[in-house]
Amino acid sequence: MPLLLVYSLLLTACATGPAPSADITPAKSPNDKHSYRLLTLENDLQVLLVSDPNTPKAAASLDVQVGSGDNPADRGGLAHFLEHMLFLGTDKYPDPAEYEEFVTEHGGTRNAYTSFEHTNYFFDINAAYLPEALDRFAQFFIAPRFDAEYVDREKNAVEAEYQMGLKSDPRRGLDVLQEVMNPEHPFSQFAVGSLDSLADRPGSSIREELLAFYHQHYSANAMRLVVMGKESLDELEALVKPMFSPVPNRDYQPAPIEAPLFAAEQLPMMVEIKPQATLRQLDVSFPVADYRSDYEVQPLSYLGNLVGHEGEGSVLSQLKAEGLAESLSAGSGLGWRGGALFSVNVNLTERGAAQHQRVLQILFAYLDMLREQGPQQWLYEEQSQLAALRFRFKEDPEPINYVSSLSSGMHYFKPEDVLRGPYLMTDYQPALLGELLASVTPDNAVVTLTDDSVETDRVSRHYQVPYAQRQVNAAGLAAWRSPEAEPELHLPAPNEFIADDVELVALQQPVPEVPQRMLEQGRQTLWFLQDAQFRLPKGGIYVNFRSPEVGQTARQTAGAVLYTALLRDAVNEFTYPALLAGLNFDLYKHAQGISLRVSGYTDKQSLLLARLLDTVKKPQFDPARFANIRADMIRGLQNSVAKRPSSQVIDDLREALLYGEWGEQDLITALQGMELADVQDYAEAFWSSASVESMMYGNYLPQQAETVVEQLASLLPDGAAPTLPPLKVLKLAPGEALQLAADVPHDDSVVAWYLQGAGNTWSDRAATALTGQIIKSGFFQQLRTEQQLGYVVAALPWAQLDVPGLVLLIQSPNASAPQVAAAITEFMAAVPDSVTPEQFARHQGALIHEITKPDKNLWERAEFFWQSIAKKQYAFDGRSQLANAVQDMDLAGWQAYYRREFRDQPRSLQAVAPGRWGEFPADAGRIFRSPAAIKDGHDAYVIE
Structure with missing residues (x-):
């Protein structure tokens, strides 16, 4: 498949484009109902305004063309540290908590990222509060304080982020890549930062260097701003101009990058890395030209789509046939002013790692074939x-994601193309494509x-990664170029799944507001609804095959997965072209069975569904593929130890709460004991006891539903469906305290503290959700920003199968688990008395706004309907029920609930990884060594 991004730090940067003239309006999709205006302020800040009178959320993003590649040579992480500091107070709003509190109390979120060339800041908020939020946001770029106290504190957050990545193989791989790069290239610099790289030095404080870096690089002409709101374009312009015109224009121009990423004498290069996890991976990267100004040609996309193809005759198809690989991706993972890397990533089998030379031979043979045949206009x-x-049929994204991507793209695309630039591929230039093909050769490769x-x-x-590096000699090159056996490779066939008919079907009047049960007989139920709002030639077929043969034992779970x-x-080679054509497919295990989903353009869905069901009815499983897939699953489970410690503890906590969830070792043991015949026996048992519930929503006619019913019926046995075992959630008693010792091999301590609501009523759900809304900002501000307990600090509602609960999560590199738990206890004790009536009203309004906000697109609406059906909420009124319960709760009622359920008699389960301290919080309940031991014989909520 095409490779979009290798690492989060490799976000593609963009070259500065021309300023928009007053009469340019960006070209937009026919399906786009937003209004747009481009303008350039007097300070040369380029702005895109987006007006949507119906948006429940406003959003804004400002992208600065400066990143970690601009760090001073001996100040690794300075750009990233600056990103952190801008959130911590400005001259106009000096309180470092003020921005976070304002955004949170008014239903919003905020964040930022630093890439090699860009720093991107963004937020969203309930639409009515855009002016106030935007004023606070603008001050980041006008008068930040860089308060010395918080400079000293926030270095600890950067250090914690750095420490957290020490066991992350993507971070470790990037560290090696930067170390073997040409040291004269700016991307070779340390990106994240640490206490060491950000320490004060004789004659130079880090605060002074922050200020100098900010004043040099944060210039209006190097910024792109996108603001989206419910106001008209004229109103948005009147709002933005006075707020952002004071941003100083220092006429910053990014320096050209003359140095190559790899010096000519370094290539071809072989790098070998020892991972933390059981990782087998081959990466092949080629330095190529900077094609970002050729976005109408999209040469890297053309090549990435061919090399990353997964159909018959592809590189991956051949690698799978020889038992060498499980997956492959290809495309541009890194770009800079003057060049880019075209990268191919292959996840290897054990045999593939041992025979990686053969993998290279197949890849280079495919690239040779592409060069020999030359660019193909039809492709x-x-x-x-x-x-x-x-x-043409672009759908509305989330505002916060939309503005962030647009602000980054504005540096790259011409003003008229800022909306359509990522979709343009209209200028076939065979010479340019041939030039790219000439660059992806063995003697220009970095192989890792x-x-x-x-x-x-x-x-x-920086990350203490064991590795080796050597230049490949003539004999090594010859081995790459000379396949031991000629692989069966060819170009993909024409894509039969591309939609031809994109007309909208006639609506059957009147159109109901919610899905209707069209069929309920035997073992099959089908819900149906035409889409009358979004009106796209798309739709989704959602299918749940349910069986009592799922989730009762680890062996059943292993069999299902x-x-x-x-x-x-088995279906990958014919479903991959469908995926490229906008037809999505998924098949996966769920709590009570197996789910199948087909979504996208409705035109060729019947063709895809028929082929999928034919394979389900008559599968032909290859024993070698079975062995590799099983081994890959086992390796993935074993690699859980390389996940972020906080993620591992949350996984353990979820397993302790949900019956039918199994830990990694249980699943590994079950998988190791299963052969292909066992899986075939499992499949027979599953289908002999299966029933099906399905939903069709979108651009369909009722008669199409009848066809789907017939297709699904062919999979089902006769007779009544067996009774399904109920889903269950651990039920904690008032005042009950349990503690789970999580086995996480990491120096950091982790506390994931779960507090369960009093019951499963709408009132319980409302009170718990309100608590999560009220505490999340203060929890972050107090325990992360002020006390600097760690980088991962979060408090949020955490319902399990709708049983309400909270989770309070901290991963700390500098405090023991007892210290972390004590800090959480102190914070939680003070909450109910610290909330004013005005704050409560704001939080209540923000939560109701979030619950009741309209679905943004067809898929959000479909997911709500499908989840409601799964929960047997056939009135489809879950949102309104919850919103009404939140509205009915007053401050006194919430305070009483909080004191009783979350402070005085909490239903408590702490999952704790003690880290290097080896200590557990005292008086937090009996310690259990496994999630299974907690569930054994314990009371449970039964979810019918």
Whole structure:
């Protein structure tokens, strides 16, 4: 598949484009109901205004063309540290908590990221409060305080983020890549930062350097601002101009990057890395030209779509046939002013790691074939057609994501193309494509093998990664170029799944507001609804096959996940072209069975569904593929130890609460004991006891539903469906305190403290959700910003199968679990008395606004309907029920509930990883060593 982003820090940066003239209006999708205006303020800040009178959320993003590649040579992480500091007070709003509190109390979120060339700041908020939020946001770029006290404190947050990445193989791989780069290239610099790199030095304080860096790089001409709101374009312009015109224009121009990413004498290069996890990966990267100004040609997309194809004749198809790989992705993962990397990433089998030379031979043979056959206009036009369809029927994204991506793209695209630029592929230039093909050769390659078996002779500076590096000699190149056996490779066939008919079906009047039960007989139920609001030539078929053969034992779970993985693998070659054509497919295990989903353009859905069901009825599983898929699953479970510690503890906590969830070791043991015949026996048992519930929502006629009913019926046995075992959630008693010792091999301590609501009524759900809304901002501000307990600090509602609860999560590199738990206890004790009536009203309004906000697109609406059906909420009124319960709760009632349920007699389960201290919070209840031990014989909520 195409490779979009390798690491979060490799976000593609953009070259500065021309300023928009007053008469340019960006071209937009015919399906786009927003209004747009481009303008350039007097200080040369380029602005895109987006007006949507119906948006429940306003949003804004400002992208600065400066990133970690601009760090001073001896100040790794300075750009990233500056990003952190801008949130912590300005001259106009000096309180460092004020921005976070205002956004949270008014239903919003805020964040930022730093890439090699860009820093992007963004927020959303309930639409009525855009002016106040935007004023606070603008001050980041006018008069930040860089308060010395918070400079000292926030360095600890950067250090915690750095420490958290020490066991992350993506971070570790990036560290090695930067170390083997040409040291004269700015991207070779340390990106994240640490206490060491950000320490005060004789004659130079880090605060002074922050100020100098800010004043040099944060210039209006290097910024792009996108503001989206319910106001008219004239009103938005009147709002933005006085707020952002004071941003100083220092006429900053990014310096050209003359140095190559890899010096010519370094290539071809072989790098070998020893991972933390059981990771087997081959990455092949080629330095190529900077094609970002050629976005109407999209040469890297053209090549990435071919190399990353998964159909018959593809690189991946051949690798799977030889038992060498499980997945492959290809595309541009890194770009800079003057160049880019075209990268191919292959996830290897054990055999593939041992025979990685053969993997390279197959890849280079495919690239040779592409060069020999030359650019193919028909393939280019097919990709162009698909891109045009995506733009024509573009759907509304979340405002916060939309403004962030637009502000970054404004640096790159011409003003008229800021909306359609990512979808343009209209200028077929075979010479340019041929130039790119000429660059992806063995003698221009950086090959990285990541595997535990490699022999290393050096260690990277920042992440202490064992690795080896060598230049490939003539004999090595010859081996890459000379396949031991000629692979069966060819170009993809024409894509039969591209939608031809994109007309909208006639609506059957009157159109109901919610799905109707069209069929309920035997073992099958089908719900149906035409979409009357979004009116796209798209729709979704959602299918739940339910059976008592799922979730009762770890072996059943292993059988279900192996079976669905084998089915996905068996259909991959014909479903991949469908995916490219905008037809999405998924097949996966769920709590009570197996789910199948087909969504996208409705035109060719019947063709895809028929082929999928034919495979389900008559699968032909290859024993070698079974062995590789099982081994890949086991390796993935074993690799859980390399996940972020806080994620591991949350996984353990979820397992302790949900019956039918199993831990990694239980699943590994079950998988190791299963052969292909066992999976086939499991599949037979599953289908002999299966029933099906399905939903069709979108651009369908009722008679199409009848066809789906017939297709699904062919999978089901006769007779009444067996009774399904109920879903269950651990039920804690008032004042009950339990503690789970999580086995996490990491120096950081982690406390994930779960507090369960009093019951499962709408009132309980409302009170718990309100508590999560009220505490999340203060929890972050007090325990992260003020006390600097760690980088991962969060408090949020955490319902399990609608049983309400909260989770309070901290991962700390500098405090023991007892210290963390004590800080949480102190914070929680003070909450109910600290909330004023005005604050309560704001939080209450923000939560109601969030619950009742309209669905943004067809898929959000479909997911709500489908989840309501799964929960047997056939009135489809869950949102209004919850919103009404929130509205009915007053401050006194909430305070009484909080004191009783979350402070005085809490239903408490702490999951704790003690880290290097080895200590557990005292008086937090009996310690259990496994989630299963907690559930054994304990009371449970039964979810019918």
